[in-house]
Amino acid sequence: MSDAKPQALRAEALESLLIEKGLLTSELVDEVVHRYSERVGPMNGARLVARAWLEPEFKKSLLEDATAVVADYNFEGGEVQKLVVVENTPEIHNAVVCTLCSCYPWGVLGLPPKWYKDPAYRARIVSEPREVLTEMGVELDDDIEIRVWDSSAEVRYMVLPMPPQDIEGKSLKELETRVTRDSMIGVQRV
Ligand code: FE
Numbered sequence: 001m002s003d004a005k006p007q008a009l010r011a012e013a014l015e016s017l018l019i020e021k022g023l024l025t026s027e028l029v030d031e032v033v034h035r036y037s038e039r040v041g042p043m044n045g046a047r048l049v050a051r052a053w054l055e056p057e058f059k060k061s062l063l064e065d066a067t068a069v070v071a072d073y074n075f076e077g078g079e080v081q082k083l084v085v086v087e088n089t090p091e092i093h094n095a096v097v098c099t100l101c102s103c104y105p106w107g108v109l110g111l112p113p114k115w116y117k118d119p120a121y122r123a124r125i126v127s128e129p130r131e132v133l134t135e136m137g138v139e140l141d142d143d144i145e146i147r148v149w150d151s152s153a154e155v156r157y158m159v160l161p162m163p164p165q166d167i168e169g170k171s172l173k174e175l176e177t178r179v180t181r182d183s184m185i186g187v188q189r190v
Contacts, residue, residue: 068157
């Protein structure tokens with residue numbers, strides 16, 4: 001606990017107090033965290049990805065200046081003051097890490113997964129990306145180039161995954177539900 005950030009300690013203290021006073025239940029807290037981490041956060045990114053799959057002009061803008069696109073959407077969550085989106089193609093696979101700590105684009109991806117902060121992921125995705133991706137379920141042919149992007153306090157990265165094979169005839173809403181958080185970190189396929 002001693003190395004926890006003051007904000008985290010304050011949040012914990014506040015949560016305990018509210019639960020003690022009967023104003024909040026721990027189930028509700030868990031539910032909110034779950035919703036934020038699994039749906040609301042990543043859904044922002046998913047909206048961008050699905051739209052980029054369907055609208056070439058939008059995709060162009062997103063790849064050229066994601067910061068401006070995201071500013072227009074006005075997402076909550078922050079940490080996207082400088083956002084760069086990198087595109088997966090049949091030749092190039094991108095993955096994102098923060099080698100120093102856990103920099104992550106909260107505004108588009110929500111809460112970072114636990115493994116994102118794991119020293120093993122942070123080191124190995126750089127030193128042996130192909131092995132790590134295979135372990136996480138993304139097997140890539142040897143001729144596919146892997147690019148690993150190191151997020152920092154200055155620049156946060158998000159992956160534009162390749163569209164699903166059956167994209168034909170799918171609506172924006174349908175496609176949004178197909179985009180996972182992990183696919184936008186680059187450790188999963190859609
Ligand atoms: Fe960091």
